[in-house]
Amino acid sequence: MSTTAMALPVPFLQARRNQSAHFSVFALLFAETISYFQNRVDSIAELEERLLDLGQQIGRRVLELVWLREKFTRREIDVLGALRFTTTTVWRFLFGKFADSLERVKDKENEYIIVDNTMLFARFISVPTELEGLNCNALIAGIVQGVLTASGFPCRVDAHQAPPADASEYVSRSLFSIRFLPESNHTF
Amino acid sequence: MQVYNFYLFSRHGTCLYYREWQRTRPGSDTQQEQQNLIGLLFAVKQLCRSLAPANDDSLPIDTATRYMPRGPSNFCSYSTEKYQLHCFESSTGLRFVLTTSPTASDLTRILQRVYREAYVECAIRNPLYTLGTSIVSESFRKRLDSVIRTLAVESTVFRPASEKALRGNGSPATKS
Amino acid sequence: MFEPSGERASTSQSGRSSSATSVKTQDTLPSAGFNVAALAKIGEQAFQRGELVSAELVALTYGALVRQLFLDYQAPEDVNEELERIGYNIGLRLVDDFLARSAAPPCRSFQATAEIVARVAFRMYLGVSARPANFAADNTAYSILFDTNPLAEFVEVPDAVANTLWYSNIFCGVIRGALEMVQFSVRASFTRDMLRGDECNEIRVCLLRELEETVPLDKET
Numbered sequence: 001m002s003t004t005a006m007a008l009p010v011p012f013l014q015a016r017r018n019q020s021a022h023f024s025v026f027a028l029l030f031a032e033t034i035s036y037f038q039n040r041v042d043s044i045a046e047l048e049e050r051l052l053d054l055g056q057q058i059g060r061r062v063l064e065l066v067w068l069r070e071k072f073t074r075r076e077i078d079v080l081g082a083l084r085f086t087t088t089t090v091w092r093f094l095f096g097k098f099a100d101s102l103e104r105v106k107d108k109e110n111e112y113i114i115v116d117n118t119m120l121f122a123r124f125i126s127v128p129t130e131l132e133g134l135n136c137n138a139l140i141a142g143i144v145q146g147v148l149t150a151s152g153f154p155c156r157v158d159a160h161q162a163p164p165a166d167a168s169e170y171v172s173r174s175l176f177s178i179r180f181l182p183e184s185n186h187t188f
Numbered sequence: 189m190q191v192y193n194f195y196l197f198s199r200h201g202t203c204l205y206y207r208e209w210q211r212t213r214p215g216s217d218t219q220q221e222q223q224n225l226i227g228l229l230f231a232v233k234q235l236c237r238s239l240a241p242a243n244d245d246s247l248p249i250d251t252a253t254r255y256m257p258r259g260p261s262n263f264c265s266y267s268t269e270k271y272q273l274h275c276f277e278s279s280t281g282l283r284f285v286l287t288t289s290p291t292a293s294d295l296t297r298i299l300q301r302v303y304r305e306a307y308v309e310c311a312i313r314n315p316l317y318t319l320g321t322s323i324v325s326e327s328f329r330k331r332l333d334s335v336i337r338t339l340a341v342e343s344t345v346f347r348p349a350s351e352k353a354l355r356g357n358g359s360p361a362t363k364s
Numbered sequence: 365m366f367e368p369s370g371e372r373a374s375t376s377q378s379g380r381s382s383s384a385t386s387v388k389t390q391d392t393l394p395s396a397g398f399n400v401a402a403l404a405k406i407g408e409q410a411f412q413r414g415e416l417v418s419a420e421l422v423a424l425t426y427g428a429l430v431r432q433l434f435l436d437y438q439a440p441e442d443v444n445e446e447l448e449r450i451g452y453n454i455g456l457r458l459v460d461d462f463l464a465r466s467a468a469p470p471c472r473s474f475q476a477t478a479e480i481v482a483r484v485a486f487r488m489y490l491g492v493s494a495r496p497a498n499f500a501a502d503n504t505a506y507s508i509l510f511d512t513n514p515l516a517e518f519v520e521v522p523d524a525v526a527n528t529l530w531y532s533n534i535f536c537g538v539i540r541g542a543l544e545m546v547q548f549s550v551r552a553s554f555t556r557d558m559l560r561g562d563e564c565n566e567i568r569v570c571l572l573r574e575l576e577e578t579v580p581l582d583k584e585t
Contacts, residue, residue, distance in 0.1 A: 020416040021514060022489040024313065024461045028454045029422065031315030033429055036450060040436070057428040058421075061518075065420060094421055120415065136315065199545075199577075230577075260470070279463050279470050280545040281577065304464040312457045319456060 023120060034136065048138040052157075055142015060150045062143060066093050075151065079110070079180060082151045087114055090147055094140075095120065110180040114144070119174040135159045137174050144176055153184040190289040191336055192271060196307070198320050199281030201226045204311075205323045207332065229275060229283055233261040264296050278303060286336075298339055306331040398469065398479050407487030410466045414488065419514040426515050430531065440528040447530075451537020459542040462488070471546055474571050475499065478506040481539060481569075490514050504571040507555070508539075511564050521559050530554045535567055547575040 037050045066089055076082040087099035100118075105111035119137065137159035145157040160175040196205040203222045215221045260277035267273070267290050276284045276299035284299040284307075310328040311317050317325065429450075433443045462468070468484045471477045478496035486494035486508075494510035515532050530536075536552040543550050549572045556562035 019419040019514060019517075020491060021419040021422045022411065022491075023415040023417050024458065024465075025489045026417045026422050026425065027313045028457055028461075029425055029429070031313065031457070032450045032453050033425070034315040035453070036429075054428050054432060057431065058424045061424050061427075062421070065424070093418060095417070120417075134316070278460065280460055282460070300464070303460075308461050308464045312460050 027120075030136075030139065033139075044134045048135065051136070051138035052142040052145065055139045055144075056146035056149070057142075058139075059143035059146020059148075062090060062093065063147045063150045066090055069093070079112075079153055079184065082148055082153050083112055083114075083178070085151075086144060086147055090144075091116075094143070105177070110182075110184075112178045112180075114176040114178065116174045116176075135161060137161070137176070140174075141176050144178070148178070148180075154181040155179060155184060156181065189291050189339065191339060192287040192289075193285075194287075194302075194332065194336070195222065195225065195283075195285040196323070197222075197226050197229070197283040197285070200320065201230070202320070203322070204320075205328070205332075207329070209336070225285065226283070229263075229277075229285070232263050233277075236261050236263055264294060274299060276300060276303065282307070288339075295339070298335065301335050302332060305335055398476065400479070400483065403468070403479055403483040404487065404493070406466060406468055407484040410468075410484070410488040411491055414465065419491065420517065423515055423517040426534070427518065440525040444528075444530050444533045447533040448537040448540070451534035451539075452541040453537075454534070455538040455541020455543075456545060457541075458489075458538060459545045462542070471548075473503075474548055474574070475503050475506070477543055477546070477548060478508070478569070481542070482508045482510075485542075486510060506569055508567045508569065509564050511558075513558065513565055516559055519559060526560065530557060531559050532557065532565070539567065539569060543569075544575070547577065549573050549575055 033054065034047075034051070037047055041047045041050060070089060076085050083102055087102050091097065091099045095116075097118075099114050099116050101115045103113045103115065105113060119140070141157040141159040145155060148155050148157070156179045158177050158179075160177060162173040162175055191209050192211055193209070194205070194207045195203060198204050203226070206218070206222065260279055260281075263275060263277075265272055265274045269290065271287050272290045274286045274288065274295040276296050278284075282303070284302055286295060286299060288295070306328055310325050310331055311323055314325065317323065430443070430447070433446050434440075437443050437446060462485055466484055466488055468480050469476075471480055478499070482494040482496045486492055492510055492512040492514065494508050496506050497509050498505075498507040500506065513532055515534070519531055521529055521531055530553075533554060536554060539552040540550055550569050551572055552567055552569045554566070555568045556564060556566035558565055
């Protein structure tokens with residue numbers, strides 16, 4: 001990772017940190033990405049898989065960028081540290097806030113869940129009946145997977161939806177379940 | 189004030205969304221009614237344009253050769269003794285139509301809020317919605333209701349006409 | 365966290381002054397009757413009011429999409445075309461978002477669209493300042509110039525495709541789609557790109573024809 005940073009041209013490192021774009025730009029880019037894939041897959045599972053792949057591409061780069069921006073000098077050496085880093089620093093980079101909670105799945109050694117109550121995407125996506133079961137958060141799941149895998153903890157991330165905690169809310173809660181693969185069960 | 193019906197028409201004149209809250213006299217042929225309504229709105233717009241004075245000062249000079257002003261019409265409502273019809277047309281040709289009991293106030297702002305808070309939020313941004321098709325989103329209905337409810341706060345008669353007119357089961361609209 | 369920096373506000377100042385010199389024709393009507401400062405303010409306010417995401421996230425997502433297109437199409441010409449098509453679909457939707465949120469004055473003429481797109485839309489959505497320039501004498505074409513391109517933030521185009529790929533071609537599609545919805549059929553294309561070493565980005569927008577509203581026929585049923 002450090003070699004990548006070394007090779008970067010100077011303007012890159014000086015890039016404005018606080019540059020931001022309107023949310024609609026991202027939402028519509030995301031929408032068109034989905035419809036681009038939609039014409040090229042046969043099943044919903046395949047569509048989610050393509051989104052996950054794309055997310056991983058993004059996630060790997062997000063990790064490097066966050067490291068560069070936050071000037072980290074040490075890397076996380078255990079699963080929990082990497083997860084905390086993801087739910088705080090990475091989450092803030094992506095969404096401008098921390099994730100709402102990080103939980104360990106009961107009776108499972110290496111499974112965790114990240115919960116976000118106010119995921120922006122969940123607010124405006126409503127899935128028509130012919131695509132029942134499609135979860136557009138697969139892209140975000142891919143980003144999380146990309147970040148963790150690139151940090152040295154290979155895992156599989158799946159996105160789920162849960163009804164909102166408060167019935168008056170429109171937004172359903174977004175869950176990301178993370179299952180670490182056996183080879184990530186090591187310390188550096 | 190009572191709120192009766194809401195229509196949303198696409199730029200090509202198809203009805204994207206229809207919802208009734210308090211309709212005491214059911215329409216005989218909904219589809220025909222919607223077509224008549226959009227026909228009326230188009231006709232009014234044409235008429236408004238052709239009656240308008242030719243030299244509109246608000247227009248840039250290079251459009252002087254054009255015989256009609258472009259863009260949405262500013263027609264916003266008509267009223268009869270029984271009801272009032274409010275209309276808002278976006279620059280892209282979407283038409284938001286609301287019928288209420290006769291009221292003196294201008295509801296364009298409310299319809300603009302429907303545009304912004306319901307249509308843009310729940311249709312435009314929804315990757316799984318195809319433009320120009322009818323809207324079946326549950327969240328669109330909730331948002332539409334919540335905007336309209338702000339109108340009807342002072343009125344106790346605001347409630348859905350019948351449960352079967354609603355999609356889904358729970359109806360937060362009754363709470364007002 | 366996502367506060368726009370003061371630095372960019374100053375770029376917009378310099379951008380405005382240079383636009384005065386680059387307008388070759390139509391000196392009497394450089395802004396289609398609009399107050400340029402007011403437009404910039406509308407754009408800035410809409411930007412401040414909106415929910416913001418990291419521009420870098422957008423850049424990375426776009427980059428991943430372009431990469432995917434290269435895997436699927438290979439030929440850079442096809443990638444350009446597909447990016448334009450994706451942009452067009454975005455434009456069809458974005459225009460409603462823009463009209464509903466920005467409080468920008470309506471585009472009553474083709475020339476007015478130049479001001480609105482460059483001064484309000486670019487600022488509102490990307491936080492960058494753009495300026496219209498090079499109006500054709502008969503008002504059927506103009507250019508949009510901008511110096512900062514958030515999409516190309518991390519990009520270096522490989523030599524093999526450097527002269528064929530227009531990396532940010534999605535912009536052209538967005539402009540085409542958005543203007544079509546307000547009844548202007550246009551063709552938009554990049555003529556200069558900083559990724560190719562030019563001194564600024566330039567998108568040329570040419571009016572093909574003005575569309576008339578079609579009255580629906582009631583033969584459907």
